[in-house]
Amino acid sequence: MPVPIQSTLGMLGDNLKKRHSALPIGRKAAIGWTRGLDIPRGGETVLYTGQMWQMVPAINAMAGRLAKYEKSGSTRLFGFARSMNKLVNLTPFLARSTPAERKAFDDRLRNIARLLQAAGVKFGYLYEKDLYSGALAYDEGLDENFSAHARYVYGVLKEAGVKRLITVDPHTTNMLRSVYPKHVPGFDFEVRSYLEVLAEHTLPTRKSLDRSATIHDSCVYARYEGVLEPPRKLLAGSGVALAEPELSGKLTFCCGGPLETLFPSKSHEIATKRVEQLKAVSPKVITACPLCLANLSRAAPADVDVKDISDYLAEAHLPAEA
Amino acid sequence: MKVDSGFLHTLHLGGEFDANLCMNCGTCTALCPLGIELMPRKLFRRVLLGDKESVVGQSETIFSCLLCRMCESNCPAGIHIAENVRSLRTYLNHEVYGLAEA
Numbered sequence: 001m002p003v004p005i006q007s008t009l010g011m012l013g014d015n016l017k018k019r020h021s022a023l024p025i026g027r028k029a030a031i032g033w034t035r036g037l038d039i040p041r042g043g044e045t046v047l048y049t050g051q052m053w054q055m056v057p058a059i060n061a062m063a064g065r066l067a068k069y070e071k072s073g074s075t076r077l078f079g080f081a082r083s084m085n086k087l088v089n090l091t092p093f094l095a096r097s098t099p100a101e102r103k104a105f106d107d108r109l110r111n112i113a114r115l116l117q118a119a120g121v122k123f124g125y126l127y128e129k130d131l132y133s134g135a136l137a138y139d140e141g142l143d144e145n146f147s148a149h150a151r152y153v154y155g156v157l158k159e160a161g162v163k164r165l166i167t168v169d170p171h172t173t174n175m176l177r178s179v180y181p182k183h184v185p186g187f188d189f190e191v192r193s194y195l196e197v198l199a200e201h202t203l204p205t206r207k208s209l210d211r212s213a214t215i216h217d218s219c220v221y222a223r224y225e226g227v228l229e230p231p232r233k234l235l236a237g238s239g240v241a242l243a244e245p246e247l248s249g250k251l252t253f254c255c256g257g258p259l260e261t262l263f264p265s266k267s268h269e270i271a272t273k274r275v276e277q278l279k280a281v282s283p284k285v286i287t288a289c290p291l292c293l294a295n296l297s298r299a300a301p302a303d304v305d306v307k308d309i310s311d312y313l314a315e316a317h318l319p320a321e322a
Numbered sequence: 323m324k325v326d327s328g329f330l331h332t333l334h335l336g337g338e339f340d341a342n343l344c345m346n347c348g349t350c351t352a353l354c355p356l357g358i359e360l361m362p363r364k365l366f367r368r369v370l371l372g373d374k375e376s377v378v379g380q381s382e383t384i385f386s387c388l389l390c391r392m393c394e395s396n397c398p399a400g401i402h403i404a405e406n407v408r409s410l411r412t413y414l415n416h417e418v419y420g421l422a423e424a
């Protein structure tokens with residue numbers, strides 16, 4: 001029995017409206033990754049996470065739960081869950097992740113921030129004002145919820161005096177760079193992915209990785225935003241010899257991630273297909289999106305190693321964290 | 323088939339539904355990672371014809387599109403397929419699911 005579209009999207013819209021997030025994860029989970037990094041508050045240039053990396057452990061937990069519902073057919077509770085969620089945030093019950101999972105994703109954000117610092121890029125962070133972009137609501141056609149949220153985010157950014165945003169995932173990059181300007185009058189921030197920023201700087205080299213791997217382009221970076229060269233340039237500079245899969249660059253094949261919420265089984269099928277295509281080229285797979293990373297990792301067999309590009313860059317250019 | 327003459331008009335209010343240039347070549351169907359046979363060319367044809375009932379009956383298919391733009395990047399007519407699918411979702415959220423409140 002499929003996951004009910006109406007109740008699930010209703011909960012998403014309600015969360016965005018009431019709690020300014022698709023999956024409200026709490027303050028500690030959202031900004032805990034910054035511990036000890038001395039990132040200044042605010043400034044004209046800020047690292048904007050849109051909470052994507054921080055949300056993935058919760059998305060993983062929820063996807064697992066929804067897949068069980070989908071199989072068991074006990075989806076009649078969804079209407080009830082939606083009405084309760086308006087009053088009490090049900091997300092922590094629906095999407096409970098473990099501290100180890102959260103640490104794995106927080107570490108990617110830490111590495112990204114440390115790489116930017118190592119490259120000499122000056123940036124601040126908005127901490128509790130670093131809000132979700134509303135990407136899922138936009139994709140699912142919840143236009144009123146999305147527009148209201150986008151205007152709210154715009155107000156927060158303007159009030160903080162921000163001029164430039166450095167994003168860390170393709171979805172937030174696309175929302176802020178290409179979608180917000182069409183929906184929010186006056187939205188005039190410069191938006192660049194950290195991969196684009198890093199590719200223009202020189203990173204200190206600690207060791208050349210001297211290994212081969214394959215790359216999985218995110219649909220959004222490749223076909224929506226045209227971010228194809230920066231990850232390749234950065235990996236080449238880290239000593240990674242890339243073997244391109246047959247479907248690569250503008251022809252990349254989706255990881256299945258967008259269907260995690262409403263159609264978990266189909267999502268897994270697509271991810272399995274994509275892992276097969278990548279495995280045919282190399283057992284080492286590099287992603288550049290938290291959702292691709294999560295979805296392909298879940299579908300990968302033990303002999304396929306899926307890692308984010310920031311893992312490779314950190315290994316090549318940063319000292320290990322104590 | 324029942325034709326609803328107001329269907330396309332309502333869709334345009336939500337977004338920019340644009341499929342008039344589709345020549346039904348089938349590139350989109352051939353490239354779809356989900357192998358959805360209906361998507362997008364047949365579905366869009368039904369929309370253009372005003373066959374609201376059959377479009378609404380395909381809501382699950384409409385919400386299962388990945389918006390990955392594999393079809394769109396290769397569409398010889400340059401149709402904004404992903405945006406069209408989003409328009410249909412917005413329509414369904416409004417007219418069928420009652421999820422319009424901001």
